[in-house]
Amino acid sequence: MNLSERKWCGWGLKQSPDLLKDKRNSFWNWLRELSGFTELPHTLPVDINSISLNEPTLPSTLISELETKISQGKITSEPIERIIHARGKSYLDTLALRSGNLPDVPDIVIYPQTKEEVIEVIRWALFNNVAIIPFGGGTSVVGGVNPIKGQNHIGIATLDLREMNRLINIDTKSRIACAESGIEGPHLEELLQKEGFTLGHYPQSFEFSTLGGWVSARGAGHQSIRYGKAEDWFVGAEIISPPGPWKTEAFPASAAGPQIKDLIPGSEGTLGIMTDIEFRIHPLPQEKYYNAYIFPSFEAGIEASRQLMQTDIPLAMIRLSDAQETFFYTAMQMGGGDPSSLPKFCLMLIGLEGDSPCITAGRQIIESIFANHQAISLGEGIADQWFQQRFLLPYLRDEMLDYGLGVDTLETATRWNQLLDLHEAIHKAIQETIENDPDQKPQFPIVMAHISHAYLDGASLYFTFVFPRSLKDPSQQWHRIKNSASHVIRYHKATISHHHGIGTDHKQWLTGEKSALAYELLRQIKYQIDPKNILNPGKLF
Numbered sequence: 001m002n003l004s005e006r007k008w009c010g011w012g013l014k015q016s017p018d019l020l021k022d023k024r025n026s027f028w029n030w031l032r033e034l035s036g037f038t039e040l041p042h043t044l045p046v047d048i049n050s051i052s053l054n055e056p057t058l059p060s061t062l063i064s065e066l067e068t069k070i071s072q073g074k075i076t077s078e079p080i081e082r083i084i085h086a087r088g089k090s091y092l093d094t095l096a097l098r099s100g101n102l103p104d105v106p107d108i109v110i111y112p113q114t115k116e117e118v119i120e121v122i123r124w125a126l127f128n129n130v131a132i133i134p135f136g137g138g139t140s141v142v143g144g145v146n147p148i149k150g151q152n153h154i155g156i157a158t159l160d161l162r163e164m165n166r167l168i169n170i171d172t173k174s175r176i177a178c179a180e181s182g183i184e185g186p187h188l189e190e191l192l193q194k195e196g197f198t199l200g201h202y203p204q205s206f207e208f209s210t211l212g213g214w215v216s217a218r219g220a221g222h223q224s225i226r227y228g229k230a231e232d233w234f235v236g237a238e239i240i241s242p243p244g245p246w247k248t249e250a251f252p253a254s255a256a257g258p259q260i261k262d263l264i265p266g267s268e269g270t271l272g273i274m275t276d277i278e279f280r281i282h283p284l285p286q287e288k289y290y291n292a293y294i295f296p297s298f299e300a301g302i303e304a305s306r307q308l309m310q311t312d313i314p315l316a317m318i319r320l321s322d323a324q325e326t327f328f329y330t331a332m333q334m335g336g337g338d339p340s341s342l343p344k345f346c347l348m349l350i351g352l353e354g355d356s357p358c359i360t361a362g363r364q365i366i367e368s369i370f371a372n373h374q375a376i377s378l379g380e381g382i383a384d385q386w387f388q389q390r391f392l393l394p395y396l397r398d399e400m401l402d403y404g405l406g407v408d409t410l411e412t413a414t415r416w417n418q419l420l421d422l423h424e425a426i427h428k429a430i431q432e433t434i435e436n437d438p439d440q441k442p443q444f445p446i447v448m449a450h451i452s453h454a455y456l457d458g459a460s461l462y463f464t465f466v467f468p469r470s471l472k473d474p475s476q477q478w479h480r481i482k483n484s485a486s487h488v489i490r491y492h493k494a495t496i497s498h499h500h501g502i503g504t505d506h507k508q509w510l511t512g513e514k515s516a517l518a519y520e521l522l523r524q525i526k527y528q529i530d531p532k533n534i535l536n537p538g539k540l541f
C-alpha cells in the first residue's frame with residue numbers, strides 16, 4: 001500500500017486510466033448539452049496545501065503516553081494524514097474534501113501493527129474519552145469513517161488498519177481462511193489464489209477496500225450470487241471492544257441460542273475493532289463463462305433473471321441494465337446519442353463460474369430461458385470488455401466533478417414482485433427532483449439503474465444519477481435528491497441499503513425499517529458493549 005500514489009480527494013490512483021480515449025471530446029460535449037450548460041464549468045478541487053486545519057484538541061501529553069505503547073512512528077498528526085482520513089468516498093465526502101472546508105478532521109491517525117496494539121489503543125481511548133474511528137480502505141459511501149465525536153470526547157483518533165494485513169492461515173479441508181482485517185482486496189486474492197483458492201468478493205471498490213470494511217458494511221461483490229454477500233462468507237472474528245478482546249462463535253452450524261456473530265456484519269465499527277477475520281473460501285473455478293444479452297424490455301429481463309435464479313445452475317452474476325443505463329453506456333462508447341428517442345432494449349451481463357460440466361449444462365438452461373424472453377446474445381466480447389473495465393468507471397466521477405456536474409449512486413433491494421414498480425417509482429422521484437432543481441436545470445437528467453445482485457426471492461436495484469451541480473449549495477441539492485428517493489424506498493418497504501450500509505447518511509431511515517423495538521434492542525447492545533460511545537460515534541445509532 002503506497003498512499004502517496006493515491007488521490008487525496010478522489011477515486012484511486014493519481015495516474016488515472018483513460019476510459020474515454022478518442023471519444024473524450026464528443027462525450028463531454030454530449031454531457032454538456034444534456035446538462036444544459038453552454039460551456040462546462042471548471043470546478044477543480046482546492047490545492048491540498050492551501051487547506052488550513054483546526055489544531056488537534058488532544059493534549060500532547062496524551063499522545064506521548066500512547067506513543068510509548070505503539071510501534072515507533074505509527075502515530076501521526078501530519079496535516080496530510082489528517083486530511084486523507086477526514087472523509088470516505090461518498091459524494092458529500094468528496095465535495096467536502098474538494099472544497100477544503102474541513103472543520104472536523106481526526107486529531108491523530110494511528111497505524112496499529114498488532115492486535116495487542118489495538119487493545120492498548122482502546123484502553124487508552126476508554127480511559128481518556130477519545131473517539132476512535134476504525135478505518136479500512138476509507139471507501140465508505142455513507143459517511144462511515146467521518147470523524148465525529150460525542151460531547152464527552154476530548155478528541156478523535158482514526159485507527160487505520162491497513163498495516164494489519166497478513167493472511168494468517170488457510171484450512172483447506174474446511175475451506176476457511178483467516179486474515180487480518182486491514183488486508184486490501186488485491187493482496188488478499190493474490191495470497192489465496194497462490195494456494196488455489198478465492199474468496200470471490202469483488203466489489204467495484206475491490207482494489208482499495210479491505211476485508212474488515214467489507215464485513216463491517218455488509219458489502220456485496222459483483223459475483224455475490226456464487227460467493228455470497230459478506231454476511232454469508234463471514235465465519236467469525238476476533239474483536240477488541242471496550243470491555244476487552246473477545247471472539248464470536250465460528251461453528252459450521254449451531255443451535256446454541258441466537259448467534260452473537262450475526263451482530264458483527266453491518267456493525268460498522270460501532271461494537272468493536274475486528275482484528276482477525278475468518279471467512280469461507282472456494283477452490284478457483286475450473287471455468288468461467290460471461291456473456292452479454294439484449295432483452296426487449298426491463299420487465300422481460302427481470303422475469304428471465306427471476307427464472308434463472310430459481311434454477312440450480314452455477315450462476316455468479318446477473319447484471320441487468322435498464323434502458324437508460326444501456327443507452328448511457330452505448331453513448332459512452334459512441335461519444336453521444338439522442339436521449340429523446342431512447343430505445344427500450346436492456347443489456348444483461350451474465351456470469352457462470354464453476355466446474356466445466358455444470359457450466360455447459362448452465363449455458364443450455366440460460367439459452368432456453370432467454371429464448372422465451374426474446375433475448376439476443378451479443379457474444380462474449382462485450383462481457384469481456386466489462387470484466388476488463390469493471391473497476392475503472394469510478395474514475396469518471398472525478399472528471400464529472402471537475403466539470404461542474406454532480407454524480408451519485410444509491411441502492412436498495414426488494415422482492416421480485418415489487419421490483420418493477422420500485423424501479424419506476426425511484427426513477428421518477430430522482431428525475432423529478434433533478435428537473436425541478438431551483439438552482440440548476442438540466443436539458444435531460446441522466447437517471448439509470450441496474451439489477452446488481454440477485455436472490456431466490458428478489459434482487460437489488462442500483463441507481464446512478466448525473467446532474468448539473470448547484471454551485472450555490474451542492475449539499476442541499478444532494479439532500480433533496482437523496483430524500484426523495486429514500487422516501488420512495490421506505491414507502492415501498494424496500495431496504496434503505498442493500499450493500500453500502502448506514503453510516504451517517506441512512507441513519508434517519510433505520511428505525512422505520514427495523515421497527516422501534518428492534519432498533520432499541522440494537523442500541524442497548526451498543527450501550528452494553530460501549531457505554532462511553534467511543535467506537536465510531538454518530539454512525540448507525
Ligand SMILES: Cc1cc2nc3c(=O)[nH]c(=O)nc-3n(C[C@H](O)[C@H](O)[C@H](O)COP(=O)(O)OP(=O)(O)OC[C@H]3O[C@@H](n4cnc5c(N)ncnc54)[C@H](O)[C@@H]3O)c2cc1C
Pocket residue numbers: 011088089090133134135136137138139140141144145161181182202203204205208209210211212213214215216217218219220221222268269270272273274275394499500501536539
Ligand atoms: C467507487 C466505489 C465503488 C463501490 N462499490 C461497492 C460494491 O460494489 N459493493 C459494496 O459492497 N460496496 C461498494 N462500495 C462501498 C465500499 O467500498 C464498501 O462499503 C466497503 O465494504 C468498505 O470497505 P473499506 O475497507 O473501504 O472500509 P471503510 O470505508 O474504511 O469502513 C467502512 C466501515 O467499516 C468500519 N470498519 C472498517 N474496518 C473495520 C474493522 N477492522 N473493524 C471494525 N470496523 C471496521 C468503518 O469504521 C466504517 O464504518 C463502493 C465504494 C466506492 C467509492
